[in-house]
Amino acid sequence: MSLIERLTEKVNAVEPLMIGDSQLTFDSGEDLDEYQLAKAERELRETPEVVQEAFKVLCDLLGEEDDLYVPLEMEFLQKFLRRCKWYPKSAFKLIKRFYEYQQNHPEYFENLVPTKERSCLLSGCILPLPRRTAEGCRIVVIEAGATWNPKEVTLNQLFRGVIVCLEVAIAEPISQVSGVRVIIDMKGLSLSQVTYFSPKFASAIVDFVQRSLPCRLKGVHIINQSFVFDMVFAFFKPFLKGKLRDRIYFHGNDRSSILAYFDAKCLPKKYGGEYDSETTNVGEKLYKFSSSFDDYFAEIRKYGYTKNT
Template identity: 40%
Template sequence: MKITKTRKRPDPPRKPKKIMVICVEIGTDNVPFIKLGDHLMRLDLEDLNEKEAQRAEKELQETPENVQFAISKFKEILQAEENLYVPLEDESFLIKFLRPCRFQPETAARILRRFYRFKIKHPKYGKNITPNSVRHVFDTEVFKFLPTRTSSGARIMIVNCGEKWNPKKVSLEDMFKAVMVAIEIAMLEPRTQLGGVHVILDLVGLSLVHVYQFSPSTAKLILDWVQDCTAVRLKGIHVINQPILFNMVYSIFKPFLGDKLKKMLFFHGVNSKSLLENISKESLPEIYGGTADIPDYPGKIFADMLFYYQSDFEVYSTYGYVADTEKARG
């Protein structure tokens, strides 16, 4: 019997995979951005639009008369503060403290004093707090921003405190410095001054190695800064994917939590539905139960974008309490 061999039909040619190139680009307005699908990751440094201005008037009493009075009074208070060097003629600097405080100059002054006194009290957090100094934190994606905002205009920050955090490469000190850089960014953005910030703490992969990084003294230091020293409208801290081990960390922080911050803490576990009750699904990528089509992007790219603002942050680091009283009046 003759056996005939059949030729294997060749596989149809495969279409080449579309490779998405993600890099920092510069817009016509000279602002760096990262294109992520249909979204742009950039710092929103523009003034409030008409709709946002109307909201600011309603929520923050931001009228031309109130703004003018608050700036004048704020300057007067700061000029009387000994050894304080801040750019009193830069209204955008003054407003970044005033707007989150509903244009109450006395309240803004208290926060500004705490903001800069913290740096005197803790010198390692008072100098060189710039994107480049903590670039490795962003490179390893321990800290990320989403290009989207919540339906109310809040900025969304992601802190990966578990599997993406290698304490041998990223110390707790450096992570805290990265948070300080991120909050400085939030303070700069008029839209965030109005809409506030939601923070998502993703604890997937949390281990004893991470737990051992915390102590009561570091917990108090971090919470003192968050609760007393930052001019940001914090809208919520959302803890997700936390294992039972997280209870050890929470027990360290709990004694230093003020009543206001306690109300902003939400523990979601793996329940994405619970998270979506606080942040709209249109604002979140699929990994968090949302519907926003946001491609994952390397942390290095985000660090590259922030590097464009390195010189600005170097200037910001010169503000605060100084020994030269004549400079302090500048």
């Protein structure tokens, strides 16, 4: 039984996670529907011939990297290959950057399993939404305003929680093909919270997202921001380049602006959508659901460089 199959078995054994009136599922199935197959071929060059050749070349390249341990299995490598449109040399470079980043930033990856991120998952600061966009994008909401208490959840812990959600998302073939959209809700951000940010933190986060994340990040959507947010964004702005810079959208309180990028059916009512997301103890439910991923995270944490590069 493969790692993803074992993970799916564990997830199916726990109580379903209901976000309001919708169930959050882990879409592990490798059988993409006709829409996703066509999308993969059109946008990622994903055909049987390209896939076979790219996988072979990537395995050969990785086999020559003596101090880098990763499983030479399609199930694992396809998230890197899809991110790079099945160009094996680009995927090889991405894998190296991904694990070099982990090596250089142990504060974000060391012992990273969901149950060790209890305070963050319980806080309500991070929530994957149960409904995808029409294109199949997974949506992750980060509430970094009034919901976030930096004395209870540090910035490092918050980012570790985000990584947990993203690593789960990019294990889903649908998310590998269609990507992820992130909504950052800054409602209630205070001046005192701004003091917790620094150029060093901003640089590290942007470096990970821009250069090392094996995910098709289709957009970062900032909502409910005030003038206070401009102080936070000033830390990040100097490091933003190219596609990431162009894929950051500022919506303020304009719900019609948000709906230009999201279908109403996939958003909760508080963001201008159609479904009721209000629920009690959502953090507790998310934490319990996430605990079923512990073995998966413990396994993937074994991968990477075996010595300093």
